[in-house]
Amino acid sequence: MVTKLAEKQQSSPSTGGKSATKWIMTLLSSSIGQKFVMGITGLLLCGFLVVHLAGNLLVYVGADAYNGYADKLHSMMLLPVAETGLFLLLFAHMALAFKLTRDNERARHISYQEPQSKIEEKPSVFSQTPMGNTSGWMFLSGSIILGFLVWHMIDMKLQLNPTVDYDGKKPYGIIVDVLGSYISAPIYIVGTIVLGFHLSHGFSSAFQSLGLNHPKYTPLIKKLAIIFALVIAVGFVSLPLWGFFIR
């Protein structure tokens, strides 16, 4: 085995197109590399959430402010590119979630009778999953969020919500109708609360996956994750509650 390693080290540096991309394939096919991608896509999606929430909170400023923001956003030339990028991020995050969850279920093919955690103090009730041969809380919460996003697309992108009259309405009018819809409001409330729990583990977990763990800042990141999850969840949940209230 020593010679095997020595041979590996002595082998000439890779040149040429084929082997130049080989390391990327090795990285992306490895368990650790896939967790990197999971973490990076997750953090980038967190960035989107911040922008999306900031934009949507303009409904509290007034119809003009919200319509102005929406018109400006929709007139941006690069919006389709940004949207495509966003979908690709989401798709990579989801595809890897399916792949990794399937791997993990295979790795523990027989479950224990009654597995018990040995963690004495859990940082957050929902950041830890109970052990066992379940696909895990992150997969479950992610799936619920996906369902919510599908309905969100039906509402806003396809504009097919039967309880909303889209004709000739400005963005503010549509959003007020959607948020007040008795179908959408409960879905949005549940979806964004689950999103908050997903983030409470996912945000700090991403840093660990990227190798960023140190006594200096890891406790801070874990607290920040809870605060971030709370801000995002409370911010988004307030919208359908407001929509229902003014209806």
Place this chain on the structure above:
Amino acid sequence: MSETLDLTLKVWRQPGPDASGRYVEYKLTEISTHMSFLEMLDVLNEQLNEKGEEMVAFDHDCREGICGMCSLMINGQAHGPDSGTTTCQLHMRRFKNGDTIVVEPWRARAFPVLRDLVVDRSAFDRIIQEGGFISANTGSAPDANSVPIPAPVQETAMDAAACIGCGACVAACKNASAMLFVSAKVSHLSTLPQGKPERDSRVQSMVAQMDLEGFGNCTNTEECQAACPAEISVSNIARLNREFLRAQLCSKE
């Protein structure tokens, strides 16, 4: 005078690697609270032997908590309810009279059951063979202090080197991931000057073998850290991730 316990054991019995297994109940009476968990199993085996029944197979060696040979999932917890200790150091005083104790083998595809409570942990050996060593020229020992190692680095390496390779991390992880084990070995060797020459190839080879063996992925639930008898920290897993990324980006391979 010691107290005694009457217990019901539910033990996983499986005659061979390919045979199907099942839980079998055994009643034990007058078990001394001074006994270790393994001594309690010895008593069970003596009774089974007297009755002419097949004894329960389980792994053990030093019985001092340092060799990493004993295993056992006791009431759903790797090495039983205590933290920072192995099954051989678990004592019957931790249990109450009349308790039912479920005893299972480590469950992981990469750790197939050989018999009853004994699993094949050679996947760990193969990971070590891929890079869990240093290549050094033999000869006379170097002078003391000729290789300076700062105290914090030494502490990090020694904390990681405490890993006894028992596999409790794999057993406790909901994904049967071996990340804590591999990260301990990589951290131990790559932080010290003697391990630096093979730093990149080591992490690449060991991670490749880990994936090949069919262990799961890390989802940062930190159950491994809580179950580890050597109290290896999950900060080592972050170091493993860093080392792996660094090797991918910086090495010639």
